[in-house]
Amino acid sequence: MAVKLNHTIVHARDRRASAEFFADIFALPRPTPFGPFLDVEAANEVTLAFLETDQDIQVQHYAFLVSEPEFDQIFDRVKARGLDYWADPAHRRAGEINRNDGGRGVYFNDPAGHYLEIITRPYGSG
Numbered sequence: 001m002a003v004k005l006n007h008t009i010v011h012a013r014d015r016r017a018s019a020e021f022f023a024d025i026f027a028l029p030r031p032t033p034f035g036p037f038l039d040v041e042a043a044n045e046v047t048l049a050f051l052e053t054d055q056d057i058q059v060q061h062y063a064f065l066v067s068e069p070e071f072d073q074i075f076d077r078v079k080a081r082g083l084d085y086w087a088d089p090a091h092r093r094a095g096e097i098n099r100n101d102g103g104r105g106v107y108f109n110d111p112a113g114h115y116l117e118i119i120t121r122p123y124g125s126g
């Protein structure tokens with residue numbers, strides 16, 4: 001089997017604001033235009049294709065596996081922007097991170113309201 005996720009569409013109210021948010025917060029390469037999309041590529045070659053819409057945005061969940069040093073850097077940027085963050089996907093534990101699977105994890109939202117997550121250990125690996 002060699003089926004790999006290659007790209008997905010991320011709906012945005014303002015595609016540039018959302019794409020630049022992802023690129024900045026995760027220290028990914030600058031967004032590049034592709035047709036109606038602004039593409040941001042993750043380190044595992046999955047393209048996040050930001051698409052602007054005036055319709056209601058159905059909130060999605062995007063989780064990123066990062067190293068421990070990257071967690072510190074990303075989390076510092078989350079805090080520097082004054083973003084709300086939570087230890088859990090239900091947003092009950094505000095201002096906390098979790099220690100699931102022997103690593104660290106935290107949730108925060110992108111400008112369109114999508115639920116983002118960074119983890120240092122894959123689910124179930126601890």
Ligand SMILES: [Fe+2]
Pocket residue numbers: 061063089117
């Ligand atoms: Fe998750």
